[in-house]
Amino acid sequence: MSEMTNSYDINEFKNPIFTVDSVLFTVKDDALKVLMVKRANEPFIGNWGLPGGFVDVDSDTTTDGTALRKLEEKTSVAPQYLEQLQVFSGNARDPRGFSVTLVYFALIPAQEVSSHIDTVDDVQWIDIKNINSLSIAFDHKVIIDQAKERLQQKALYSMVPVYCLPEYFTVGQLKSVIETIIGKTIQRKSLIRRIESTDMFETIDEKVKSGGRLAQQYKVKAGVDIVNFERNLSS
Numbered sequence: 001m002s003e004m005t006n007s008y009d010i011n012e013f014k015n016p017i018f019t020v021d022s023v024l025f026t027v028k029d030d031a032l033k034v035l036m037v038k039r040a041n042e043p044f045i046g047n048w049g050l051p052g053g054f055v056d057v058d059s060d061t062t063t064d065g066t067a068l069r070k071l072e073e074k075t076s077v078a079p080q081y082l083e084q085l086q087v088f089s090g091n092a093r094d095p096r097g098f099s100v101t102l103v104y105f106a107l108i109p110a111q112e113v114s115s116h117i118d119t120v121d122d123v124q125w126i127d128i129k130n131i132n133s134l135s136i137a138f139d140h141k142v143i144i145d146q147a148k149e150r151l152q153q154k155a156l157y158s159m160v161p162v163y164c165l166p167e168y169f170t171v172g173q174l175k176s177v178i179e180t181i182i183g184k185t186i187q188r189k190s191l192i193r194r195i196e197s198t199d200m201f202e203t204i205d206e207k208v209k210s211g212g213r214l215a216q217q218y219k220v221k222a223g224v225d226i227v228n229f230e231r232n233l234s235s
């Protein structure tokens, strides 16, 4: 053991509460929704909160692992990717003491959710427009607002909205989810230009009926990363 490690006594420092939270979004029935759980325990019993929890230093190897473990326990969802949003901290955000929570976010396809842990009474995709009418635990409303803003920015300069689409999708479907996320209409032709200028998609031979005509279907190529653009999509 080095001298530095030797002279460090963890008990000399009071530890803050350290948790992770995940803000998972989807688009369903033309609405932007966020995955929330109803708390079965104090603090904030009966309120809706984000599916997060305490880092377990004995079982988690990273905070990414904590986020995935908590999502699995509380919602049965296993997202393909998670991105860090930011850290929220302070002595007032959790009544149990000074707390630090590392927040992740992601956009995922709409899917069934269920909890298999007794600290959760219910789990639901909640329409983002209904958040203000619910009792929300901790500072989770502020966190959701910031995650939504980040997602809206990303939807304008990146292809991240394809993450909530089925495997095969049309330009019309992609346009519709982008518009639901940003709350504005976008130009179909700028979107087609984007799709054609990236090497991210492959076309599918089979076309589908859409509004009385046959529409081209696309698929994300295997192993590609989401492409970012220099400019925002124009409305």
Ligand SMILES: O=P(O)(O)OC[C@H]1O[C@@H](O)[C@H](O)[C@@H]1O
Pocket (backbone or CB within 6 Å): 017, 019, 020, 021, 042, 043, 049, 050, 051, 052, 053, 054, 093, 094, 099, 101, 138
């Ligand atoms: O759900 P329990 O385990 O009570 O506590 C975890 C929550 O405590 C809060 O600080 C975090 O934001 C996290 O969501």
